[in-house]
Amino acid sequence: MLKINSLCWICYEPLYISSHHICSLCSNKLLSHPIMCFKCGLPHTSETSICSTCVHTPPLWQSLTAVTPYQPPLNQLIYRFKYRKQSQISQLLARLILLSWLKQRHLLGRVRPNQVISVPLHHNRKWRRGFNQADLLALWLSQVLGCQWQADTLIRNKATPFQARLSIDKRQENVKDAFYCQYNVAGQHIAIIDDVVTTGNTVKEICQLLINEGVASIQIWCICRTQ
Ligand SMILES: [Zn+2]
Ligand SMILES: [Zn+2]
Numbered sequence: 001m002l003k004i005n006s007l008c009w010i011c012y013e014p015l016y017i018s019s020h021h022i023c024s025l026c027s028n029k030l031l032s033h034p035i036m037c038f039k040c041g042l043p044h045t046s047e048t049s050i051c052s053t054c055v056h057t058p059p060l061w062q063s064l065t066a067v068t069p070y071q072p073p074l075n076q077l078i079y080r081f082k083y084r085k086q087s088q089i090s091q092l093l094a095r096l097i098l099l100s101w102l103k104q105r106h107l108l109g110r111v112r113p114n115q116v117i118s119v120p121l122h123h124n125r126k127w128r129r130g131f132n133q134a135d136l137l138a139l140w141l142s143q144v145l146g147c148q149w150q151a152d153t154l155i156r157n158k159a160t161p162f163q164a165r166l167s168i169d170k171r172q173e174n175v176k177d178a179f180y181c182q183y184n185v186a187g188q189h190i191a192i193i194d195d196v197v198t199t200g201n202t203v204k205e206i207c208q209l210l211i212n213e214g215v216a217s218i219q220i221w222c223i224c225r226t227q
Contacts, residue, residue, distance in 0.1 A: 009092060010073045021092035026073075031099055033068045038108060041066040041197065041225035049108060059200070060207035061192070061218040063110060065101045066225035070196055074224055078195055082133050090136035093195070093223050098141060101221060111217050113191035115148040116141050117210075119202060120156040120179070138193040141221070148188075154179050154206065175205045186214035197222045 006018035010026040020027070037044045039054035041064035046052070068074050074093075081089040104110055118134035126132050135151050142149035158178040190210060192203055203220050210218060 009077065009089070019091075020095065021089075022096075027096070027099070030067055030074070030096060031103060036066060036069075036225065038063050038104060040064055040200070041220070041222070042227065043069065060204055060211060061220050063104070063108075064197070064220040064222070064225065065097065065104055066197065066222050067096045067100045068224060070198075070224040070226035078133075078223060082129070082195065085130060090133070091140055094137045094140035094144075097137065097193075097221050097223060098144060101219075110219065111189045113145070113147055113189045113219060115153075115185065115188045116145070116191045116193050116221075117153050117185075117206075118149070118151065119192060119194040119206065120152075120154045122156045122158065133195045134193050137195065137223075141191070141193065150183065153183050153185070154181055154209075175202050177205075178202075179206055179209055181209055181213050184213075185210060188215050189217045189219075190215050191219045191221045194220070194222045196224045196226065198226055 006015045006021070007013065008015055008023040008026055009021050011023060013023050013025075015021070015023055034043065035049075036042060037051035037054055038049045039059055039061075040051060042051065044051035070078075074096075077089055077093060080086045081093060101110065105112075116138045118132060118138035120126075120134070121129070121132045132151070138149050138151075141147075156179055158175075192206055192210075194203065197203055197220060207218050
């Protein structure tokens, strides 16, 4: 019988393990990306794991895991995932987040989250797209890690314009009071899941909300981090 090998989604070479969706060469290349600050996820040049900005002004979260900055090939895969509705890419992207986190955990130690929370879309945007990309990532991660996830833990009650279209001083205002939390999350170790973290204002607003709800710790997990 003719056996058709699956191809790597990045280099199109045949795969040994088709369920991984990318080959080990591409995976290793992505995961060996030059050092990023473990707090904010932005590139930095010093020998330490934390950049000077985060030393002087620590973010509200304990750590940020991103696979790479927003650049090829992952920005192209994210585009296909979100805008061409190729939701099957979610498993590949979620697996890359998990591998990046495991690498960080091995190097620096990380609390294993007992709950993942996806950054919600406003219901109008979710309805237009047909799915929330962060939900698909969170679903896979929660199943693999054996931790809790409910799509409606956070509700986005404001239809906010895209952060990238706003000036820097408007971005925090844009997401102010945009979310509320439906369930008790007190004492939980949380990983907030999003596809791309840009200004950080959205996750900052969610962190403040979750801290007010009494969570034990917060990590941010995303595919790409950019400014
Ligand atoms: Zn490949
Ligand atoms: Zn930093």
